[in-house]
Amino acid sequence: MYVAAKGGEKAIRNAHALLAKRRRGNRNLPSISLAQIAQQLTLAVDRVMAEGSLYDVELAALAVKQARGDLIEAIFLIRAFRTTLPRFGYAQALDTAEMLVRRRVSATYKDLPGGQLLGPTFDYTHRLLDTSLGVADQANEVDDQAGESKTADDAAAPVSMPRVTDLLGQEGLIEGAPADDGSEPFDITRAPVSYPVDRSTRLQTLARGDEGYLLALGYSTQRGYGRSHPFVGEIRFGDVEVIFDAPELGFEVSLGTVQVTECQSVNQFKGTATTAPQFTRGYGLVFGQCERKALSMALVERALRWEELGEERGAPAQDEEFVLSHCDNVQATGFVEHLKLPHYVDFQAELDLVRRMRAEHEESRRAADMKEAAE
Amino acid sequence: MQPSRDESSNANAWRATRQGVMAVMARAESAELDAILERLGPVPAASNLKPPEVGLVMLRGRTGGDGAPFNLGEATVSRAAIRLEGGAAGFAYRLGRDLKAARAAAILDALWQDEARRAAVEEALMPVRARLADAAATVRTETAATKVDFFTLVRGED
Numbered sequence: 173m174y175v176a177a178k179g180g181e182k183a184i185r186n187a188h189a190l191l192a193k194r195r196r197g198n199r200n201l202p203s204i205s206l207a208q209i210a211q212q213l214t215l216a217v218d219r220v221m222a223e224g225s226l227y228d229v230e231l232a233a234l235a236v237k238q239a240r241g242d243l244i245e246a247i248f249l250i251r252a253f254r255t256t257l258p259r260f261g262y263a264q265a266l267d268t269a270e271m272l273v274r275r276r277v278s279a280t281y282k283d284l285p286g287g288q289l290l291g292p293t294f295d296y297t298h299r300l301l302d303t304s305l306g307v308a309d310q311a312n313e314v315d316d317q318a319g320e321s322k323t324a325d326d327a328a329a330p331v332s333m334p335r336v337t338d339l340l341g342q343e344g345l346i347e348g349a350p351a352d353d354g355s356e357p358f359d360i361t362r363a364p365v366s367y368p369v370d371r372s373t374r375l376q377t378l379a380r381g382d383e384g385y386l387l388a389l390g391y392s393t394q395r396g397y398g399r400s401h402p403f404v405g406e407i408r409f410g411d412v413e414v415i416f417d418a419p420e421l422g423f424e425v426s427l428g429t430v431q432v433t434e435c436q437s438v439n440q441f442k443g444t445a446t447t448a449p450q451f452t453r454g455y456g457l458v459f460g461q462c463e464r465k466a467l468s469m470a471l472v473e474r475a476l477r478w479e480e481l482g483e484e485r486g487a488p489a490q491d492e493e494f495v496l497s498h499c500d501n502v503q504a505t506g507f508v509e510h511l512k513l514p515h516y517v518d519f520q521a522e523l524d525l526v527r528r529m530r531a532e533h534e535e536s537r538r539a540a541d542m543k544e545a546a547e
Numbered sequence: 548m549q550p551s552r553d554e555s556s557n558a559n560a561w562r563a564t565r566q567g568v569m570a571v572m573a574r575a576e577s578a579e580l581d582a583i584l585e586r587l588g589p590v591p592a593a594s595n596l597k598p599p600e601v602g603l604v605m606l607r608g609r610t611g612g613d614g615a616p617f618n619l620g621e622a623t624v625s626r627a628a629i630r631l632e633g634g635a636a637g638f639a640y641r642l643g644r645d646l647k648a649a650r651a652a653a654i655l656d657a658l659w660q661d662e663a664r665r666a667a668v669e670e671a672l673m674p675v676r677a678r679l680a681d682a683a684a685t686v687r688t689e690t691a692a693t694k695v696d697f698f699t700l701v702r703g704e705d
Contacts, residue, residue, distance in 0.1 A: 227606065227622035228643065258602040260624055260640075265607040265616040272683055274690055282696075290693040327691035328684035335612050349614025357617045359605065371610055372617035379608075379619050411686075414642060416604055420628065421638055423562055426570035427604065427624055428642035434612060457608040459620055 195240050209233040218431070218460025219243055223501060224250025225361075225380040227430050227459050244382075244501050251502050264415040264424065268408065268434045268457070269335055275461075276408040278336050280438055284406075286333035291409065292461075336406040337436045337453060346438065346451040367493045374476055374496060379458060381499030383465040389489040390471035398475045398487025402454065405438035409461050433458050435466035439474050444482055452481055568659050568672065572652035573641040575675045580651035583671040587664070593654050596628035596636060599646040627653040635660040 196203065210217055210233040220232040224247045232250060239245035275291025278284050290296075340346040350371060357372040358365075365373065378386065393399055411429040418425050435456035443449035454474025456466035475489040489495060498504060572580065584590060603621040610617060622642055627649040630636045637657025639649045659668040 222620070225620035226603070227620065230643070231623065254603060254621060257623070258600070259621075260602040260604050260626065262605045262618070263607055263622075265609045266619070268608070268612050272686060274686060275693075287694045288696075289690050290695055291690055327688045330687070337611060338613070349609065349611025352609070352615045357607070357615070359618045361605075361618070361621075372615060375608070375610060375617040376619065379617075414604070414606060414622065416624070416640060418638065418640055423566065425566060425638075425640050426573055427622075427640050428573045430606065430622060430642070432608075432619075434608075436612065453611055455611050457619060 195238070204237060206230055206233040206237065209236050215461060216241070216243060218462050219383060219465070220246045220250060222459040222462050222465060223247045223380055223382060224254070226250050226254045244505050248502050248505065261416065261419070263427070264417070266412045266414065266430075266432065266457075268412060268432070269333070269338075270412065271333070271408060271432075271434075272411040272429070273333055273408055274410040274431075276333060276406065276410075277404070278406045279404040280406075281336060281339070284336060284339065286331050333408070335408075335436065337438070340405070340438070340451060344450065347453060349453070349455075365496070367496075369492065369496070371473075371477070374473060374492070375455065375457070377496045377499060378456075378469045378473055381469070381496075382501035382504070383462065383468070385499050385501070386468035386472055387464060389475075389495060390468035393471050393475045393487065393489045398478065398483075398485075398490045400439040400452070400454075400471075400474055400483075402437045402439050402471055402474065404467065405436040405453070407433065407435045407463055407466065409433040409463065431460055433460065433462050433466040435463070435470040437467070437470035437474055442482060452477070565656070565659065568668070569639065569652070569656060571672050571675055571679065572639060572655055574679055575648070575652070575672075577645050577648035577651070579675050579678075580648055580655065583668075583675075584651055584654060586671055587655075587658060587667055590654060590658065591632040591634055593629040593631050593637075593650075593657070595650075596630055599625065599627040599650050599653075601625050601644045601646065625649040629653045629657060631657045631661075634658075 210229050213233075213236065216236050217229060217232045220235055220243055221227050221229070223243075224232065224235070226232075231253065232246070235246035235249040235253075236243070238249060273286075273289060273291075275293060276286065276289045278288065282288065337346060337349075341348060357376070358370065360373060360376050365377075369377075394402070409431065411431055413429050414427040415424050416427050417423070433456075437454035437456075439452045439454060441449045441451050452474065454470040454472075454477070456469030456473065458466045458469065472489055472495060475487065476492050476495060478485050478490045483490075485491075575583075602624055604624045605621050606619045607616045608619045609615065623644050624640055624642055625644055625646050625648070626638070626640045627646065628636065628638050629650065631654070635657045637653040637655070637660070639652035639656055641649055641652060655668055655672075658664045
């Protein structure tokens with residue numbers, strides 16, 4: 173426990189002024205604009221939206237700037253901001269099959285309908301630093317509004333891209349997704365969580381969970397801690413439409429589009445006495461282009477299903493309460509970093525205690541020495 | 548009394564068209580909406596049915612893409628509700644925090660409901676529709692250029 177400390181107001185004020193100065197850096201350089209952050213540090217912005225659990229590109233860019241690039245601090249700012257706004261309601265579930273696909277690959281099928289679309293990916297790059305990026309380039313005077321290609325070629329036409337799991341599902345080789353029974357999913361932002369939880373609650377918790385934490389846990393499942401032999405059935409990233417039932421209109425309206433990354437993992441297949449062996453699934457869905465996170469989420473989501481699938485338990489990634497109650501980096505950083513705040517009274521009590529224990533220890537040692545000498 | 552089938556299908560078509568217009572306005576830039584209002588002017592005065600407001604909508608996904616829903620995370624949404632002097636009530640919902648754009652969209656929604664003005668509103672929205680279609684086509688073309696055909700190689704017999 174820490175108790176309120178008085179004083180230090182002037183020092184705190186000065187520290188914050190210094191923070192602002194350091195954030196600004198060399199004043200001979202132009203200040204970075206939110207549009208530049210949103211356009212050129214897109215993946216940082218995406219991560220802040222995903223783990224801040226709030227889709228708003230401009231706000232996330234502002235948070236990245238204010239936090240001096242500390243993404244967990246930025247996520248914290250976003251989480252704090254969202255508590256200031258009223259909730260209008262729940263949107264209809266996003267339809268990822270109708271996505272405007274910007275990237276879509278499958279590691280299980282090379283010839284899938286709609287094709288393998290690499291999109292903007294770091295995969296297959298050589299990871300060599302590109303010194304040409306170190307040279308400042310001038311903004312080109314191009315018209316943002318002008319379409320780059322107005323050709324009506326085939327590539328521009330919408331293409332159907334069925335999910336890979338739907339293809340496997342047609343043969344019964346893979347388990348179906350749990351049916352929508354029309355009930356409202358649990359919302360961890362509205363009610364306290366008590367374990368065990370259902371799959372929807374796990375997915376909501378993981379979707380806002382820390383990327384690094386989920387990456388490590390996902391990695392652990394591959395290394396043998398609760399292994400489930402995953403394949404990436406499909407990863408897709410792109411734009412999906414948000415549809416909302418507007419209460420005052422009495423019909424649904426389209427609010428625009430958001431970008432999401434979806435990952436379907438395809439895993440082994442035990443089957444039970446009543447069901448034939450079939451592939452099982454893990455699912456990941458994340459705001460923005462957060463592929464590492466979506467894939468890690470799918471691995472962990474699958475590992476957490478051990479009981480339902482009749483698997484042995486024993487790996488850290490299978491421990492639902494442990495995994496879910498530690499994956500939120502805002503909660504985690506709040507509790508870890510509060511250790512930096514004044515704990516003087518607490519510590520004073522412990523100082524007194526350790527002094528008393530040492531005195532007692534010394535006394536009993538002396539008594540033992542005296543006894544020994546007397547014998 | 549039940550509406551006749553013709554009446555209800557007309558109502559459905561009217562609603563679907565209005566939804567389509569609202570969808571375009573939700574994606575339009577603030578400056579585009581301002582320019583359209585300018586072009587359609589003079590527009591009757593609009594009073595707020597309630598003040599324009601920014602709030603949150605919880606977005607949802609489905610387990611496995613097509614299964615039971617779960618809460619994914621929130622998005623900022625602005626909404627506006629207005630009534631035109633001597634005219635219809637207009638509403639707007641759009642992602643983001645641009646209240647001015649939401650209010651402009653609500654005014655356009657009300658103008659669209661006026662049959663005398665509907666064609667003009669639709670026409671003014673054409674360039675926005677074209678821009679959005681172009682942007683989507685560009686994404687598809689760019690993405691299609693990264694389409695790969697992977698070959699699997701037969702392993703040696705050793």
